[in-house]
Amino acid sequence: MPDTATPDQFTFRSRKDGGGTPLLNQWGANSDYGTLRSVLLGPVENYRWLKTSSLSKKTLRRGGEFDPAVARAQHAEMVSAYESAGVEVHSHAPDPHLPYQVFARDSSVMTPFGAIITHMAQYWRRGENIRAIETYQRLGIPVYDVVTAGTFEGGDFNVIEPGCVLIGWEGPEGRSMEEGARQVAGWMQAEGWEVMLADIDPYYVHIDLMVVMLAPKLAAVCTDCTDPAIVDWLRAKRIEIVDVPFRETMALGCNVVALGDDRVLLPAGSRTLGQKLRALGFTVFDPELDMITQGGGGVHCMCQSLVRDPV
Numbered sequence: 533m534p535d536t537a538t539p540d541q542f543t544f545r546s547r548k549d550g551g552g553t554p555l556l557n558q559w560g561a562n563s564d565y566g567t568l569r570s571v572l573l574g575p576v577e578n579y580r581w582l583k584t585s586s587l588s589k590k591t592l593r594r595g596g597e598f599d600p601a602v603a604r605a606q607h608a609e610m611v612s613a614y615e616s617a618g619v620e621v622h623s624h625a626p627d628p629h630l631p632y633q634v635f636a637r638d639s640s641v642m643t644p645f646g647a648i649i650t651h652m653a654q655y656w657r658r659g660e661n662i663r664a665i666e667t668y669q670r671l672g673i674p675v676y677d678v679v680t681a682g683t684f685e686g687g688d689f690n691v692i693e694p695g696c697v698l699i700g701w702e703g704p705e706g707r708s709m710e711e712g713a714r715q716v717a718g719w720m721q722a723e724g725w726e727v728m729l730a731d732i733d734p735y736y737v738h739i740d741l742m743v744v745m746l747a748p749k750l751a752a753v754c755t756d757c758t759d760p761a762i763v764d765w766l767r768a769k770r771i772e773i774v775d776v777p778f779r780e781t782m783a784l785g786c787n788v789v790a791l792g793d794d795r796v797l798l799p800a801g802s803r804t805l806g807q808k809l810r811a812l813g814f815t816v817f818d819p820e821l822d823m824i825t826q827g828g829g830g831v832h833c834m835c836q837s838l839v840r841d842p843v
Contacts, residue, residue: 539672544665546646546674551722553645559673559839560644562694564745566840567792568619572667573835574636574660575626576607581827582631584654585737587782588828602823607634609819610797610831617791617817622671622838624663632657635829636836637740638685638707639664641716644842645723646676648716653683653707673838677719684712687738687833692745692769694843696726698762700739707737730762740832742781746774746790746814748843752805754781774812776805784830791817792841797831 537557547553559570581598583589614621624633632654633639639660641648647668652658661678668675688700688708697720701713710731717727732739742754743762749771755763756778766773776786785802794814798806799821806816821831 540674542669542672543646543674545677547677547719549722551724553676553723555644556646556674559642559671560646561642561691561837561840562644563748563840563843564691564837565747565750565790565792566843568617568790568837568840570620570622570837570839571614571835572622572624572636572640572642572838573611573614574624574634576604576634576824577626578628578631579603579634579824579827580631582656584632585828586735587737587784588826591826591828596826598827599823606819606821606823610821610834613797613817613819617795617797619791620839622667624660624667627659627663630657630659630663632827632829633660633663634824635833636664637687637829637833638738640668640836641686641689642837643676643720646674648676648686648689648719649678650685651679651683651712652685653709671838679712679715681715682709682711682713684708684716685738686836687740688713689716690739690743690745692751692766692771693748695724696728696769698728698730698739698743700730700732702732702734702737706732706734728762728765730759732759737828738833741784741787741830744786744788744790744832746788746796746809747794750774752776752786752788754778754786757781774805774808776802780804784825784833787830787832789831789835799825799831801825 788798
């Protein structure tokens, strides 16, 4: 940030109608792969498995036993991985009534203009939005706007490259409704961004289960379950695809975090992607996170970028 830049201050709605919203000075991200400087995580203290997705339902159906001590230890290992990569870690204040608050991706979306507060689908997660607003107020980060047209969650906001976003929706049976997705898409288009809207099957929960950026022009994609139209769109942008097997994808093995500078954070269970990235020269941080991921979310679901170097 230039020394002459005005410090950002919390406001509840910084978005300008019709576009032209000023860029943030201290905070923000215009990509999902610029060097990550500051990240927002959710607290693990109150986490427990609930029937929130196909994965967590299967975990519970098959008699999985949740161990909160293991979940806390694995979360601490993930925090340590961020810190060893030089990332400043912030967290929402824990709320005992919000068991899925650990998945900080969903209650907000960071943009270069401020944070979008989303609209959660499941009643036991709706309070997460309030805690997210409090966090941004505490940190002095402006709220760009609040989704009001329908449900929309942060896992369906997928920045592909600066000025270009892939937005997913699953309809009323899923987590993000078309109405909410189109409201967010309209905001981004008004700011001059290219938007691709993609309807996905509710089975896959969010678009970031199957498509995540790793570096400029490099994406992790499960081609077995991603709409061919999305794959073709990525390839038309000359984005190279690192394919992730379906089985590992459904265990959140494609739901990873680019740290920038050819470094990636992924769960230990993402063996195929980890091997492929090491072969490409990436540094891979791979903590064991299965006690958390069996509840339906991966490392990408657990974080929200607060500051990435602009690219």
